Amino acid sequence: MKLAIHGVTGRMGQSVVRVISEQPEITLVGAVCAAGDAALGRDAGEVAGVGPLGVEISEDVSAALLGAQVVIDFSVASQVAPLAKLAARASVALVSGTTGLDAAAEHALSQAASQVPVLWAPNMSLGVQVLAELLELALRRLGPDFDVELVELHHRKKLDAPSGTAVRLAEAVKQVRPEAREVRGRDGLVGARQSDEIGVFGVRGGDVVGDHTAYLLGPSERIELTHRATDRALFARGAVRAAWFTVGRAPGRYTIRDVLGG
Secondary structure, eight states: OEEEEESTTSHHHHHHHHHHTTOTTOEEEEEEOOTTOTTTTSBHHHHHTSOOOSOBEESOHHHHHTTOSEEEEOSOGGGHHHHHHHHHHHTOEEEEOOOOOOHHHHHHHHHHTTTSEEEEOSOOOHHHHHHHHHHHHHHHHHOTTSEEEEEEEEOTTOOSSSOHHHHHHHHHHHHHOTTOEEEOOOOSSOOSOOTTEEEEEEEEOTTOOEEEEEEEEETTEEEEEEEEEOOTHHHHHHHHHHHHHHTTOOSEEEOHHHHTTO
16 A cells, blocks of 8 residues: 555654554655644654655645555644645545544545545544444433433643544434534533533543543443543554555545444
8 A cells, every 4th residue: 555644743643654664565655744844854754763764754745645545644624625635636545533624624525535535533443433333322222311421531732622532422422312412511500401412521631642431321320431542553553444445445435434344
């Protein structure tokens, strides 16, 4: 597989470089970072601490996509729409884990998907996908007597809140309870909890990679479904697996559920 990385100098971008450096069947052909980044012009492998890979970090996205089959994106929300357009133009599949997307970015991904495979996920962990599926199953089995609250915990430098994964879990709840509405804060005399609420709350601090817990709170009992990430490499491995999945696929929107086979 011939791969490009967009956002290569970030935590996740460097983690992807480290993962693929251990897989000789993957060739890095392009590496992109933002203009003004101190790593511009340096070797992507050296920046990631794995030794030279012969790929110079550039701010030229079009050049980085030349010869690539897939581009993995871990950048910032404002760069997703331009990347999607360039990937579609270059016939390069797109795997993105960038969160905090607005309507324009979502539209750009859907537009690109008419020409190339596009897989976007707020969390590239295979375990988080299974967590979402377990949450749906539990809600169907338990019925309306159980309230749902979602709590996510991340490191102090995370930019968006709640996390994209927490939003993804809220969407899983809505698959079972379409009438549900998200509550992202409670303060003061807010009154009794309503049956259609989903509390979605973010906690920040330290160097936590990412914890997500779904609380199912019923009469006299509760269930807590938790996923804890202890190494950022798990997201990189998930993204690389997703990239392999897109190779040779027809244009369209795909998810981690598809990667897992349904």
